[in-house]
Amino acid sequence: IDVNDFATVDERILDLHEADIADILDELNNAQAKVVYYRLSEELQADVLMELEEEVRERFIKSLTPTQIAEQLENLDSDDAVDILGELSQREQVEVIAEMEDDDAAELVDLLNYDEDTAGGLMQTEYIQARENWPVNRAVIELRRQAEEVDKVYTIYVVDAMDRLVGFLSLKSLLFASPKTAIGDICIRKNVISVPTGMDSEEVAKVMEKYNLVSVPVVSLQKKLVGRITIDDVVDVIKEEADKDFQMASGISEKVESNASVWRTSRARLPWLLIGLLGGILGAQVIGSFETTIGAVPALAFFIPLIAAMGGNVGVQSSAIVVQSIANGTSQFGSILSKVGKEALVGLLNGFICSVLIFLITFVLEDVTLGLTVSISLFTVIMFAAMFGTLVPLVLDKYKIDPALATGPFITTVNDVLGLFIYFMIGIMLYGI
Amino acid sequence: IDVNDFATVDERILDLHEADIADILDELNNAQAKVVYYRLSEELQADVLMELEEEVRERFIKSLTPTQIAEQLENLDSDDAVDILGELSQREQVEVIAEMEDDDAAELVDLLNYDEDTAGGLMQTEYIQARENWPVNRAVIELRRQAEEVDKVYTIYVVDAMDRLVGFLSLKSLLFASPKTAIGDICIRKNVISVPTGMDSEEVAKVMEKYNLVSVPVVSLQKKLVGRITIDDVVDVIKEEADKDFQMASGISEKVESNASVWRTSRARLPWLLIGLLGGILGAQVIGSFETTIGAVPALAFFIPLIAAMGGNVGVQSSAIVVQSIANGTSQFGSILSKVGKEALVGLLNGFICSVLIFLITFVLEDVTLGLTVSISLFTVIMFAAMFGTLVPLVLDKYKIDPALATGPFITTVNDVLGLFIYFMIGIMLYGI
Numbered sequence: 007i008d009v010n011d012f013a014t015v016d017e018r019i020l021d022l023h024e025a026d027i028a029d030i031l032d033e034l035n036n037a038q039a040k041v042v043y044y045r046l047s048e049e050l051q052a053d054v055l056m057e058l059e060e061e062v063r064e065r066f067i068k069s070l071t072p073t074q075i076a077e078q079l080e081n082l083d084s085d086d087a088v089d090i091l092g093e094l095s096q097r098e099q100v101e102v103i104a105e106m107e108d109d110d111a112a113e114l115v116d117l118l119n120y121d122e123d124t125a126g127g128l129m130q131t132e133y134i135q136a137r138e139n140w141p142v143n144r145a146v147i148e149l150r151r152q153a154e155e156v157d158k159v160y161t162i163y164v165v166d167a168m169d170r171l172v173g174f175l176s177l178k179s180l181l182f183a184s185p186k187t188a189i190g191d192i193c194i195r196k197n198v199i200s201v202p203t204g205m206d207s208e209e210v211a212k213v214m215e216k217y218n219l220v221s222v223p224v225v226s227l228q229k230k231l232v233g234r235i236t237i238d239d240v241v242d243v244i245k246e247e248a249d250k251d252f253q254m255a256s257g258i259s260e261k262v263e264s265n266a267s268v269w270r271t272s273r274a275r276l277p278w279l280l281i282g283l284l285g286g287i288l289g290a291q292v293i294g295s296f297e298t299t300i301g302a303v304p305a306l307a308f309f310i311p312l313i314a315a316m317g318g319n320v321g322v323q324s325s326a327i328v329v330q331s332i333a334n335g336t337s338q339f340g341s342i343l344s345k346v347g348k349e350a351l352v353g354l355l356n357g358f359i360c361s362v363l364i365f366l367i368t369f370v371l372e373d374v375t376l377g378l379t380v381s382i383s384l385f386t387v388i389m390f391a392a393m394f395g396t397l398v399p400l401v402l403d404k405y406k407i408d409p410a411l412a413t414g415p416f417i418t419t420v421n422d423v424l425g426l427f428i429y430f431m432i433g434i435m436l437y438g439i
Numbered sequence: 440i441d442v443n444d445f446a447t448v449d450e451r452i453l454d455l456h457e458a459d460i461a462d463i464l465d466e467l468n469n470a471q472a473k474v475v476y477y478r479l480s481e482e483l484q485a486d487v488l489m490e491l492e493e494e495v496r497e498r499f500i501k502s503l504t505p506t507q508i509a510e511q512l513e514n515l516d517s518d519d520a521v522d523i524l525g526e527l528s529q530r531e532q533v534e535v536i537a538e539m540e541d542d543d544a545a546e547l548v549d550l551l552n553y554d555e556d557t558a559g560g561l562m563q564t565e566y567i568q569a570r571e572n573w574p575v576n577r578a579v580i581e582l583r584r585q586a587e588e589v590d591k592v593y594t595i596y597v598v599d600a601m602d603r604l605v606g607f608l609s610l611k612s613l614l615f616a617s618p619k620t621a622i623g624d625i626c627i628r629k630n631v632i633s634v635p636t637g638m639d640s641e642e643v644a645k646v647m648e649k650y651n652l653v654s655v656p657v658v659s660l661q662k663k664l665v666g667r668i669t670i671d672d673v674v675d676v677i678k679e680e681a682d683k684d685f686q687m688a689s690g691i692s693e694k695v696e697s698n699a700s701v702w703r704t705s706r707a708r709l710p711w712l713l714i715g716l717l718g719g720i721l722g723a724q725v726i727g728s729f730e731t732t733i734g735a736v737p738a739l740a741f742f743i744p745l746i747a748a749m750g751g752n753v754g755v756q757s758s759a760i761v762v763q764s765i766a767n768g769t770s771q772f773g774s775i776l777s778k779v780g781k782e783a784l785v786g787l788l789n790g791f792i793c794s795v796l797i798f799l800i801t802f803v804l805e806d807v808t809l810g811l812t813v814s815i816s817l818f819t820v821i822m823f824a825a826m827f828g829t830l831v832p833l834v835l836d837k838y839k840i841d842p843a844l845a846t847g848p849f850i851t852t853v854n855d856v857l858g859l860f861i862y863f864m865i866g867i868m869l870y871g872i
Binding site: 021022023025158160177196197199215216217218220237238241244245248249251252253255256257258268269271272275276278279280282283285286287289290291293294297300301304305307308309310311312313314315316318319320322323325326327329330348351352355356359360363364367371414415418419422426 | 726
């Protein structure tokens with residue numbers, strides 16, 4: 007499309023959904039995107055801006071002057087505005103804030119103080135509240151005014167004279183109450199769920215999931231209502247958390263977007279590779295110390311990768327299940343002992359099947375002593391890896407370390423080294439060297 | 440607590456939030472839970488039932504008679520009722536349905552026909568709709584009646600005379616319109632997002648995320664409105680999908696709950712262990728074919744696990760990123776070539792760092808030829824694993840196979856075997872054997 011053909015742009019783009027307009031802008035360069043963007047109404051601009059791909063939005067924002075950025079931020083919900091502001095440098099932040107209206111600026115400066123990963127960092131200050139001492143007729147007028155500022159109204163919050171959250175109000179009860187009734191008399195005070203500003207965002211997600219909330223009020227230390235968090239922000243938290251666990255289990259130590267720079271991507275992966283390297287060197291030491299054994303029975307060397315790999319695989323399988331049940335908070339069921347016991351049974355069963363198979367194969371390929379050595383050590387290694395893969399994440403969790411750390415190269419590496427040691431010890435015993 | 444002390448139960452439990460009551464019931468046995476459960480109001484019973492842990496709910500339902508189950512199902516939202524019904528045996532389903540009122544039964548039988556993993560399987564038939572030819576005053580009466588059946592009203596859908604979805608209605612516009620206006624004149628017909636019954640549930644989640652919806656209408660092939668899907672069900676889909684990817688990457692082939700039986704858990708893990716076993720045997724063949732090389736330079740055997748492990752680690756890291764960007768639908772950015780190019784650069788950088796380190800270490804521990812052999816093959820293996828880890832998930836995705844399959848033991852195993860081959864070939868060249 008030719009972006010300077012305004013008639014076509016207006017006709018074909020302006021009526022689309024904000025998410026679809028954003029998809030189109032994602033494909034354009036800055037200059038083209040700007041032309042289309044400024045054809046949109048202010049409200050639509052704000053919606054489209056938040057739907058852009060993150061890197062496109064950053065590029066787009068960087069191409070605007072501080073005054074233009076300030077204009078855009080004023081259109082946005084406060085939680086989105088502060089996210090964009092947070093991505094700018096300190097100097098740019100000051101320039102942009104200087105261009106904003108005092109009210110909006112003060113609000114954003116407040117929000118900037120909260121840690122990104124807490125309820126305070128997720129919340130927006132656009133919400134609807136009524137005071138408990140207001141009569142219904144005044145509340146209706148006030149609420150209608152407030153509602154103009156708020157995009158989606160899920161719940162009306164009721165506060166006391168000190169701005170402390172005391173309950174919720176249903177739209178229905180407001181419509182059918184007589185005009186002189188006090189809000190405090192019709193508000194719901196039972197099961198008022200709120201979260202403190204300092205609550206970790208993962209905890210917020212768990213609270214909203216547990217109580218099936220589409221929005222949750224945020225309160226300060228003095229129990230004052232200061233904001234609300236909506237479900238769409240929490241869905242992002244859940245997805246990011248799952249992504250982070252997955253990456254960590256795959257040996258990537260920092261959260262990395264797929265479009266991050268080569269240098270950042272490398273850096274995030276290096277720590278685990280170095281641990282793997284260390285494991286490999288330890289493994290080399292173990293094998294080196296059994297050099298005479300290998301000299302006597304060279305065929306023992308053939309199954310080194312098999313023993314190492316199987317230990318790693320089983321360990322990762324066991325720990326993945328434990329890491330997930332911890333993440334989903336379902337670990338209350340059964341004690342640690344019952345979990346370990348079950349993994350031992352699973353290890354027993356799979357270890358037995360794999361050992362019998364490998365015995366038959368090595369027996370056919372080589373001889374019965376090698377078959378026994380490989381199958382007995384494989385069984386031992388699988389049993390051990392299953393136990394170890396279960397215990398490590400449980401112990402890490404107990405000491406408040408993210409158990410996802412355990413799933414990846416860490417478990418693999420430890421199981422490699424120990425597996426080799428077990429393998430050669432059994433080999434020495436069976437061959438009687 | 441003593442569950443037969445009704446006064447205490449009533450006082451301490453009945454006022455709690457449904458999710459908290461469910462937490463308490465989770466800890467009780469069936470008999471105790473039933474006593475408390477039947478002290479609750481019918482509406483609260485339904486809410487609590489859906490908040491129970493899955494295994495507790497199944498156990499609890501199994502302890503009820505068909506008539507009792509039918510009573511409970513009638514209280515539930517249709518999507519929840521059909522989920523519970525789906526967990527029963529065919530015979531039990533027939534018995535329960537026979538006990539239900541005809542209307543409710545017919546609805547559930549309809550819903551049972553949809554595949555669990557589609558929009559039809561997720562949707563509930565409780566929603567609010569107005570006909571476009573209704574005047575506002577009639578609509579208000581009809582909607583109020585409908586609203587009694589529906590737990591949470593997010594959107595009012597507008598349908599034509601053929602029950603086809605034509606638009607949305609905002610509560611605000613309904614309140615301020617004159618009583619004789621037709622609904623069709625005040626409804627919003629722009630950007631009406633809906634999903635067909637057959638759409639995959641992951642696709643539904645993507646649509647709701649993209650358009651930031653808290654509920655989405657579901658339409659039949661004839662475009663008739665047949666249900667709606669709410670955000671809480673979609674959050675479950677997102678979490679399950681992430682769990683499944685994580686498990687698959689960890690070498691667990693079927694979705695397994697942490698409370699599944701030992702046999703099911705073992706079975707889900709065995710396929711990957713067998714692939715690992717096969718890889719180990721192939722690895723043994725590779726090493727076996729280099730037996731004379733090892734005989735000449737036994738120290739080469741020391742670094743077998745290092746080469747195998749590092750290839751696996753790098754492959755998993757690369758594929759994890761690609762799998763995630765495919766899952767998040769962000770893979771539209773940059774072509775396949777640019778992704779592979781970037782992974783090659785990351786591999787180059789990390790491979791170089793690791794190779795230099797391992798050269799220094801082996802040089803100190805052993806000699807310069809071994810140092811060169813290990814470091815050059817490590818570099819080659821890392822580069823190869825990075826490429827392979829990137830390409831395999833992309834290719835799998837192209838052929839509509841779940842790319843998460845690639846992350847786990849499959850990549851590790853292939854990289855193990857090929858890494859060993861590369862290692863010994865380089866060893867033979869450098870030692871001139």
